[in-house]
Amino acid sequence: MNTKRLMLLFLCIGLFSCQEKKENSFLFTLQVEDPNLEQEYSIHTSSFGTEAAYSFTLDENGSYATEVKVDEPKTISLSGNFYKPLYVTPGKSLTVKVKMDDKTPVFSYEGEGAVYPQIFDQLATLDQEFSDKYEELDHRQYSLDWDTFKQELDELTEKKRTIVETKTNNLSKDFEIVLEAHLFASKVNEMNLYGSYYNAYKKEEGEADFSVPGKADFYSQAFVFDAKALASAEFSNLISSYVTSKGIDQLGDLGDTPWYSIPDNWSKIYEFTKTNKNIPDAYKAYMLGSYVSSLTMALGIDGAWDIKEDFVKSYPNYNQVDQINAAYEKWEPLRKGNVAPDFEYESLNGEMVSLSSLKGSVVYVDVWATWCGPCISEFPSYKALKKRLEDAKDVKWLYVSVDEAKDKEKWVNFLAKNELDGIQLFGGNGWDTSITEKYQIRGIPRYLLIDKDGKIHSSNAPRPSSGDIIYDEIQKLRGVRLERATSLK
Template identity: 70%
Template structure:
């Protein structure tokens, strides 16, 4: 080989061998003082649309876990077990999290190259606590201040937070600068919106117009100006996701007597409003719609949500969250219309064991609720109206399932005696671990389920009582009453 060829080959090998290999993990260590060794811990990505954790583990006899955690890009992960912690992590920067309990409150400390990131977030949280503490003696805390004073104080708080990042500028990455800037922006908007809510609920004078945050109309454009790396901030990601419904709701024609969310077609309209908005960059649009579609299973009947999901995965097949969204929906496959309703048995108010299957031959309207759930209780007046409209129907069973904790059974009994709800009252008695929650993929209440006379699911996420004619007509159809006749009975 001549000298020139050898030098060229040497240069090529040198160039490729010296290229930095992309990091795809970081080494994570968790050390817990006085641990419960039976406790399971989990790690999942905050940007995941699937509730399943990516890692589940227990501590060893020394209260320690150590291992490689795979990540391709900087992101926020959720660490949970007997405590909960949100952590910003980045590939190649190892992180040790140490936890000790003080008055049943976890106290965290950090070591390793990646320690600077959670330290900054903890410092920001400490400033937020101090800000609220400063005004704790006011009736509504900091939200009792007049707007000009509140905004001035909020701006000063924001400057203090930015100073933390500035002090660490020599060790943090450019990506993190984007993330923390977006995080603080989203925090500011959330706190200002809270001020608006408090003002309109408690401080507004009679006849006064609702308070609106100055510049509110520009928030979406300001958010979309950030690089998509900002989505590694959970606060910012939540803000971006909320813009879908917030902007879409403004364009809906809503009847005063029916909440917008009770009309299934409204959810499709909101999706279409966002999908057809050419002012939203594609990368953000994919994330916005992905988050929206993944959450639809909480708000819409699964078959209707399924149609929107199919449109999304077909329209954005290369979006990285498509697999997770399909995983979310696959869990709902057994709950689609026409499937046999999963059976359950709980103790009734009369002390008898009652199963769903024992009610076969009737239309069954199931209300999953709890005595501590305000939105559940707020539906009860509409529920009574619905039952009164169908008072002569003997082929309907109104089935209530409480997911209160076992120790709250007397509270449940007292509540029922005071409110006279009627129907068949069952006590699940195991809180969020009550079996119906897993059977029917319940992640929030109230939840309504409609079962036909053959014991099959008609809707695993049925309309609320407050939807009025919508739920009334559906029940009548299931009873076999023609809609014209049903309407004449109103």
């Protein structure tokens, strides 16, 4: 899935023409010209947490209007049957009109705030044209040699700059900062994507990884921008990536174990970022807040809690602290020692199997899907782990697929082709499968470790690729005394 598309989540609603505009909000209206379009929508005004600031239903005419609170210029997001990011400014009005063209949403805008999404849409169109130009190549523009790619990217950036320069004469200095940051981050992100594609698909055997020229200076160049640039979604994502991009380099040699499979590495990266004097204070709270807000997805609430508490104490005045605390509160039922929320799905042989029916055994749950590359990449390590525990009759290996119902045959064929044993369950409702809500699953793979009493040992257990780490955890739950010290290398 295109990374830049995934970044886009947006907002649309407001215009009360008879209302007085307020300086800490803007008036928003959404109008949808398609009777078959999804009627339920959500507006997110915060980068952190999954809770929508506004949820609403369109009326019989496909419209809705509201006053949306925003204290400063920022990018917000609207989600429903489409996904749209919008830059908005307090005190402005914005009407977003949507018309479906062969299942593709086409947007138009009215109101004082219309110029902002209009400019970003023009820039996005240039990006799409750049990609479509190389549609016949295996990896589109990333199939080009570096010199050709860089020349084409420079030309694209100049086209964007021309649009910006002709549109910003009467716009605020803040928005000029946002646009400049957006152009910079878009170019950097494209170059980084080129490097990723090259190393994944084009690198010849024995060849060293391709390093994008000038990459070492990208972040120092980004830090020169005024912090108002964070209102650009493209730029804020680039800034956030610093934490793991630079933090990983401090971890040393990890051997064959992926860095993210070792729980201690997450706290080490946090401490590295917090104490890093190269990061301007204007950015540090945002970067750490973004990192901490997503940490439960990597460590669960027990593993992430102390880091979150340190962040809240260190940055009590950060404007997203309340949202971060609220996001963590949703994980409280998933703490170690709580009864594991039950679920029941159909197995490969057609029987209904529940988690609670496995009480009395240690249960290692793998939430995955046939389309998930990172899930599949864990299977060799998974098989090695099960091989080490092949005599452990008190351990159950439970897989839950969150594929869509239409892909059930694909799931069955995948299991046969890859010779996956264990208890295979089919959720059949994609992200609406109940396990995703009960266990706060927003990304896969995700692993759960349940003890013999049916209680949570870890709501985000180590991956199979963690090797000794997950092996030792399972053995402890079985009551097996380890014959060696736990390896956390």
